[in-house]
Amino acid sequence: MQPLHSYVHLLGKETRRRIIELLASERGVRRLADELGVTPAAISKYLRGETHPSDKVVERAIEVASAEEALEISKIVSSELVEGxxxxxxxxxxxxxxxxxxxxxxxxxxxxxxxxxxxxxxxxEQDSSAAPLHD
Known part of the structure; x- marks a missing residue:
C-alpha cells in the first residue's frame, strides 16, 4: 500500500516521536491509542523512544490532528526536511x-x-493615517 503522504517515510525517529508526543499532550495516552489504532503500551514506548511509530501510525496521527496540532506538525516536519x-x-x-x-x-x-x-x-486593512503610496 502506497503511503498517503510520501514524506512520512522520510521522517526520522525523533520527529515521529515528537508528533506522537504533541498529540498525546492534548489527548492523553489512552485516547490517542484509540484514535491511532494501537495499544496504550505502544504509545508509551513511542514516547520513551523504545520503538517508533510506523508510517501508517504517523499518517493516522496526521489525519486526526486538530488544526492547531497540524500547524505544529507542519513546523516539526518542515524543520527536519529542510535540514535533510x-x-x-x-x-x-x-x-x-x-x-x-x-x-x-x-x-x-x-x-x-x-x-x-x-x-x-x-x-x-488600510490605515488612514499612513502615508499614501502614490500622489
Whole structure:
C-alpha cells in the first residue's frame, strides 16, 4: 500500500516521536491509542523512544490532528526536511555530484510555497493615517 503522504517515510525517529508526543499532550495516552489504532503500551514506548511509530501510525496521527496540532506538525516536519535537504546539498557539493535538476525542482517547490502563502494572506486593512503610496 502506497503511503498517503510520501514524506512520512522520510521522517526520522525523533520527529515521529515528537508528533506522537504533541498529540498525546492534548489527548492523553489512552485516547490517542484509540484514535491511532494501537495499544496504550505502544504509545508509551513511542514516547520513551523504545520503538517508533510506523508510517501508517504517523499518517493516522496526521489525519486526526486538530488544526492547531497540524500547524505544529507542519513546523516539526518542515524543520527536519529542510535540514535533510541542506545536509544532502552540502554532501553532494563536497563530492562534486550535484544533480543539476535539483535546483530546478527546488525552485518549483519554493514557488509553490510562495503561492500558497500569498493565497492564505488576508487583505491588509488600510490605515488612514499612513502615508499614501502614490500622489
Amino acid at each position: 535537504i541542506d545536509d544532502f546539498i552540502g554532501w553532494s557539493m563536497e563530492k562534486g555530484v550535484v544533480d543539476p535538476r535539483l535546483s530546478v525542482r527546488l525552485s518549483e517547490v519554493i514557488a509553490k510555497v510562495g503561492l500558497a502563502s500569498l493565497s492564505s494572506r488576508r487583505p491588509v
